[in-house]
Amino acid sequence: MTLIWGGLSLGAIYAIVAIGYNIVFISSKTFNFAHAQLTMVGAFVAYTGLVKWHLPTVLVLVIAAAAVALVAAIEERIAIRPVGDMHNILVTTLGASILLDGIAQLTWGSQPLSVPFFAGDKAISLFGGRVYPVEIFLIAIAVLLVVGLGFYSRRSLTGLALLGMAEDREAALLRGVNVRRLAFMAFVAAGALAGFVGLFVGSKTFAVSTLGAALALKGFVVLAIGGFGSMPGTLVGGTLVGLAEAFASRYLGGEYANLAVFLILVTILMLRPAGLFVRTKERVV
Amino acid sequence: MAGLPLARRIAAGPLWLVPLAAGILLILVPYFNLEYSIVRQLQLAMILSLLVSGLNLSLGFAGELALGQVAMYAAGAYTAGMLSQRGHTDIVLQLVAAGVAALLVGILTGIPGLRLGSWSLAMTSFFLVLLLPDVLAIFREDTGGRNGLTGILSPTLFGRMLTPEDYFMVIAIVTVAWFAVMRNIAVSRHGTALRVLKQSPVLAASMGINVFRMKLMAYALGAVPAGLAGALFASLDLYISPEAFSFTVATTILAASVLGGSASVYGAVFGAFILQFGLNQSTEFQRYSLVVTGAFLIIGGVLLTGGLSGLARSLWKRAVGEEPAAAADKDAARPDEVPAVPGKVLKVEGVAKSFGGNQALKGVDLVASPGKVTALIGPNGSGKTTLLNMICGFYRTDAGVIALDDRQLQRMGPDRVARTGVARTFQTPNIPEGITVREAVMAGRYAGHRATVLEAVLRLPRYRKVRRADLAEADRVLDLVGIRHLEDAEATALPLGQRRLLEVARCLISNPGVLLLDETASGLDEDEVERLAEVIRRVRDAGGTVVLVEHNFQLVLSLADEIVALAHGELMAKGTPEEIQNNERVMSEYLGIDPDAPAAPHVVLADVIDGAQEGVER
Structure with missing residues (x-):
């Protein structure tokens, strides 16, 4: 059960990253390669706030969310908005992710930094397994996000506008939705979210400049399993990837963890290329 | 305006003569008695340009971003290295084996990667780079794991030991030969078909082109130069380790491709040489390499859609002069007899x-x-x-x-x-x-x-x-x-x-x-x-x-x-x-x-x- 808790919390991290990808994807049909790096920056900011500046946790969460939202806003302005060719967005957001990796390395060095967690680091027993408080928080955040966003998108006007935009950009435009502004806001919101969860993610994984790349890949695998744009899919995908990783490294050895996840990705792409929760749409000419 | 007639005269001749001359010059470098450090940089630049060229086939021609060149590079290097360890030192044999190994990696990873639109290939191939150290560790008995593969023997050609000068020529000849191949593909009907595909998969399909197979072909074919580069690299240092195939290398390849112009044949050479000579030189750069590469990709993606070669092409066009605008004559010759167009029901x-x-x-x-x-x-x-x-x-x-x-x-x-x-x-x-x-x-x-x-x-x-x-x-x-x-x-x-x-x-x-x-x-x-x-x-x-x-x-x-x-x-x-x-x-x-x-x-x-x-x- 300890293993399962570990796997589930790991999967929750990946799911949270995938949710960030999804928010951007739904609002602007673009894929922000650098989203995982935003989470990484959030973890670093949390480290600085808690360890260097000794600020209270709540304040650190707010600062991290604001700081990363700002980074996301800058990224949108320089690496997404001016790009004419959709093909190039993949290249520019990848560039942004590498840039953030580099800046993080220069600012915080390449040694893993431990981010303290406010609820302590004493494992407790739950359902016959040992689990750390931060792991419970991560799982709870992932579930709450999916439920909350699902609710938000169906009940609020902004949420409905976002869904409409995802369905048909032009139609939304004609209906008076400021598509560009909304897409920008969604992008920044995804950034704020990444900053907010940075503290939790960093507490589990350490803040380290290679975190972004690892999270980006696993987050993508989660997305591929659940299907692009599907929020509930991220929970299923996260669970699958987290457990696979935990079990593979426990029973086969650490070097098999990534391989196991890769095999899941390949299997999903071969059997259901659109993911488990998205129905394949027919192509329109 | 004195340069104008010259430019026109060169433009009138077969244009492939220019790169061919540059290639011959490159092959003859060992006779110029250059400094060792420059010669080494040249060798690395040629290897890098092979890698970039492979990426161009996929990114520039088929329109699919792939980051897995490094994995194919590694497949080629380890294949050649392990062959050499076991006494098969003939460089031709190593090149062929490395090319085939890389091609296999390309096909196997391309099939799942290309099933789902553009991001999945980028991510699957990115994953491949991350998996590399793990895979090498799993087979550490053969690959040396993290410690690297040692005991690679000096390369030979038809039983003759190759001197460093000979080996330089081997690298240069392989590079020139690959670019000739690449050029022939690009100007052939396959090159045009790839452009059709990049323009629109819907168009390609409506013209009878199998989109999946075409993309797979471009991606897998791009593995071949990477495999060759791997073999050349293994016998250059007689030592390879996972560090030579890190994600940083993958991003350098991409940056060189974007800089040189992904949709061009020779842009790869420009991009690779500039990155190898200009940026990788200083140790100071190493610290900032990620920042610079990242900034580069953003700027390149936003501004230089055609890369340096695109820029050069438009300058060239201006030097040669605009093509005389085709007379828009309405009474262009029309045939009296129209050949049959056999329709079906x-x-x-x-x-x-x-x-x-x-x-x-x-x-x-x-x-x-x-x-x-x-x-x-x-x-x-x-x-x-x-x-x-x-x-x-x-x-x-x-x-x-x-x-x-x-x-x-x-x-x-x-x-x-x-x-x-x-x-x-x-x-x-x-x-x-x-x-x-x-x-x-x-x-x-x-x-x-x-x-x-x-x-x-x-x-x-x-x-x-x-x-x-x-x-x-x-x-x-x-x-x-x-x-x-x-x-x-x-x-x-x-x-x-x-x-x-x-x-x-x-x-x-x-x-x-x-x-x-x-x-x-x-x-x-x-x-x-x-x-x-x-x-x-x-x-x-x-x-x-x-x-x-x-x-x-x-x-x-x-x-x-x-x-x-x-x-x-x-x-x-x-x-x-x-x-x-x-x-x-x-x-x-x-x-x-x-x-x-x-x-x-x-x-x-x-x-x-x-x-x-x-x-x-x-």
């Missing part, structure tokens, strides 16, 4: 289709025969375009039969439908960038008349034969549509009317059993409509089967032999132009004319037609 029976709860088509029948123009009309939302897309195989039918002569089409994918003989044009002409009118038209023959990549690379007789036929046929169909005088112009630069004619020519060159024209007159002025009508008549008289989906009622009346009118996904009326003109339902539902109104019908009709035409020109 297109039969649509009881075809139905629903999207969710919306029944778009409810059992529609249609027959289009050779030597006739069959027009499909109906108000917006009546199912015309849906029907067209079903015929082309972009939508699956829920029920019913679509057949061309005896071949049933309704279960085929769009590329197979196209190869069976269905050719179409698009409402908005769909024409790839950066190719001439002639090339754009010749691409229509790509799927129907095959010559393998190998035949194209080696310029074997079959490739030459197909190429000659491509050229001759292109002349023929360009004559037929009357834009042959524009054959050297850039295809995307043509005005709308001529781009429509170009699309018709591209369809005709594949000798289609049926020609589908999708709102082909919309947005054209009267002259252009008249020319288009003339071409359609000519195709019909030559025996072609033409299906015209059109809003311009006047054009339909003047051209069609038979008109099929749809409304709400059902057949509303069917008949000759006269019959349709007198059909009350068509008049009221499609044209909105009340038959009981006292006004003289033909006056009202003309007004409505103008209105309809305007409505279409958005």
